[in-house]
Amino acid sequence: MRGGVRSRRSVRLAAVGTAALVAGVLPGSHSAASGGQGELSLSYACQFASGAQDVTVAFTQQFPPAATVGKPIVPGDLTMSVAIPRAGATAMLPAGTSSVTADGDLKTHVTQGTSAADSDWSGLKAPDTPVAGTDDLIVALTGKVPGVTVSAAGDVAFSVGELALTLHPRQAAATTPSTPDPGPSSADATAADATTADGTAPDPTAAGTAAAGTTDVTGTCTPKPGQDATLATVHVPGTPGLPSGPGSSGTGTGAAGRGGRPAGRGPSAAGPAAGTPGASATPGRKSGTIVPLDAPPHSGVSTCGKLPTGKLDPKRLPPYTSDTAVILPMPGQPELPDGPLCGFAVGFSNVNKLNGAMIINDPRAKPVMAEANGRRRLVLDYAKQYIEVDSVMDLTLPPSHSTFLTYGFMPTTADVEFIPRGVFTIVQTGDAFFDEPVVTTIGGYQDIRIHNVRINGTPLDVGPNCHTATPLDVVLNGRNDDYIPGGDGKPDYYLFNGGPLRDDNLVIPPFTGCTAHGENLDALFTSALSGPGNSLNLSQGMLCDPVSNPEGSCQPEIQLPPLPQRKKS
Structure with a gap:
């Protein structure tokens, strides 16, 4: 049995940081919105098992025209249409595939002033889509995304980044009509009413069965350099008693850290491309930090409380008898030393x-x-x-x-x-x-x-x-x-x-x-x-083992885990 895990190894609750924001007008086919309808089309470079493949991704999403300091900025449902060239689709899909469903996880970037945070917009799904024909294969993924809040005035920009795409091939001979999903019956159910035994979610949009002898087709796609990936900008006007005005700072929250995934994977092409002309943020302006909205809050607790004194339930102990087994504590011997743990x-x-x-x-x-x-x-x-x-x-x-x-x-x-x-x-x-x-x-x-x-x-x-x-x-x-x-x-x-x-x-x-x-x-x-x-x-989350920690507590605090999500592992 391994010992307790040191609190210093706790997973960070969010990717928080400040960096110089480079802004500029870059070439690209898009129509970024200042609130209202956000529309954007980008070229992506993908890597599938069948090889490299370029695709075009079109984004459509509704944004509020303006927002209020301290109130959530909640974008509407995202529609993301991925166009795969016919030759590429034929190469990556197994023979006999008649249709595909799809899952997508999109990394986005939320910026305000010099503050920035990554946000995982995961759980996007595409319904059963026929693959017949000679035109590009287009799968349209949709889904809800988390909102953000800001603690100060200033424009909040939403930009798209890396895309993880999974295609689920289907075979016509095995296809059967699917029963309409009535959907979750409450807001609470939206987050996890379909999680499976491994903490992930099944595909509710799939019709029929997977093509015999095939596996899912998974690729990682990155925006090509030199494109402006800004989908929309939401204006947050000044509020009395809070920072506002030119060069205002802000605290936004997105969805980085969803399902325990790292919030960042290094530089992304979603923002302005390196080496592209642009104006950096004005030096000296204060800036807040951006913390994911759906990341768990801080627990503020660093040590355990009352030690349980109850007894083991003998009905739950597996029976085990062996001449070579040692069972501790042995009959007539004192109980084992207490081992406080909490989480x-x-x-x-x-x-x-x-x-x-x-x-x-x-x-x-x-x-x-x-x-x-x-x-x-x-x-x-x-x-x-x-x-x-x-x-x-x-x-x-x-x-x-x-x-x-x-x-x-x-x-x-x-x-x-x-x-x-x-x-x-x-x-x-x-x-x-x-x-x-x-x-x-x-x-x-x-x-x-x-x-x-x-x-x-x-x-x-x-x-x-x-x-x-x-x-x-x-x-x-x-x-x-x-x-x-x-x-x-x-x-x-x-x-x-x-x-x-x-x-x-x-x-x-x-x-x-x-x-x-x-x-x-x-x-x-x-x-x-x-x-x-x-x-x-x-x-x-990780358990605190105060006895094994030299400080007698688990610094800086005991981890609050995220809620289970509709997310494939």
């Missing part, structure tokens, strides 16, 4: 009957830290290459406010409270030393209480004790095998390092106590919520 886990709970999701432990709203006591029990059998480490964890989640379409049409909001039934039991088996995957299960029980219910805006009194009749049996699973040749290729989870955790078969029990004014509403909530097929999708 944050955030995510979504997907509710099957409601086709929606609610945020769990929202990192933007005072999230609660999980406290663990590591290595409460060890099972060591080196002769049989078996290592098991058992720990306990205390997690009292804050209430979640959620919005759903009950029965598919009735807008319903409610506060959902999670009440723990004792501590969680953590079981880790396997070890890298034996080239074995480290498999982690985290199991525990939670009650659900519902209150502050409104249906179509009208309050519904459910009483003070509307809750599940029996506790939820939560079993989160994670796996780490990145060091094993031919591993599963999915994002890895390791207790100290964090990563994605999933419960793919969360059963919501029936409800009881939902009674007010003589009316029993148990059956209403049971029919609307209870049943199998629900899931819990969490992203855990």
Whole structure:
């Protein structure tokens, strides 16, 4: 078992920095907007497995004409049409391909004054597109993008950059009509209601099946130099009491760091090309920093709190008997020394009957830290290459406010409270030393209480004790095998390092106590919520191990992980 990870290795929450902004009029086919409709066409150089390929990408997006300091600037849905020359499409797609769907992740750049930040506009998708014909193959990807906020007046420019494009070949003989996707039923569900067991999202637009014996076609595309890649500029006028005027500084926030990806990959051709005439920003002007809007905020916490004192649940410990095994602590011996650990886990709970999701432990709203006591029990059998480490964890989640379409049409909001039934039991088996995957299960029980219910805006009194009749049996699973040749290729989870955790078969029990004014509403909530097929999708950050840190704390602070995203790994 590896030791705790030093806090200095924490992943940066955002790419923050200031640099001289070079501005100039560069050749290129585009119509950059000052707010309103942004339209832009750029030439891209792509690298696919079949070789280099030039494509043309046309962008269309609506922007607000102006914005306010401290308020989000939210661009409209992005449409990105990628035109691939016919010869190139024929070379890169497998024989027998009749249509393709596509996914795209676009890196954009947000600048204000001398401040700049990269923003990942990921999760763009193209519907099933026929490939027949002799003209260029055009796939039109669309999707929502995150907004930005600025803390001072000044024009905010949005420029496009590197594009990661994945084509999914389809074969006509295997194509079957797809069922229309009703879509998420709430704003919360938009972020993760379709995440899969590896923390990524399936392709909801695909029709039919992948061409037999084929794999996805993936390429990385970079704008060719010498083009102005500015899509739109939004004016932010001065506000009393805040910096404004010529040379104003600003703080913008975009989407860098989405899904844990690095915010920058070195110089990009999205901005003015190197060596091109242009006017640099005026020296001496103050400038703020740009921080991603969807990056998690700072936790402000650097050490652990109360150490859990609960006992391991014997029902969750795997049975193991062997003449060569050593189980610690041995009968009659004192308990193992305490091992305090703590960290944050955030995510979504997907509710099957409601086709929606609610945020769990929202990192933007005072999230609660999980406290663990590591290595409460060890099972060591080196002769049989078996290592098991058992720990306990205390997690009292804050209430979640959620919005759903009950029965598919009735807008319903409610506060959902999670009440723990004792501590969680953590079981880790396997070890890298034996080239074995480290498999982690985290199991525990939670009650659900519902209150502050409104249906179509009208309050519904459910009483003070509307809750599940029996506790939820939560079993989160994670796996780490990145060091094993031919591993599963999915994002890895390791207790100290964090990563994605999933419960793919969360059963919501029936409800009881939902009674007010003589009316029993148990059956209403049971029919609307209870049943199998629900899931819990969490992203855990690095754990703080104060004992292993010379300072006795984890400086500068304990990491808040990002929420799981619709993103392919």
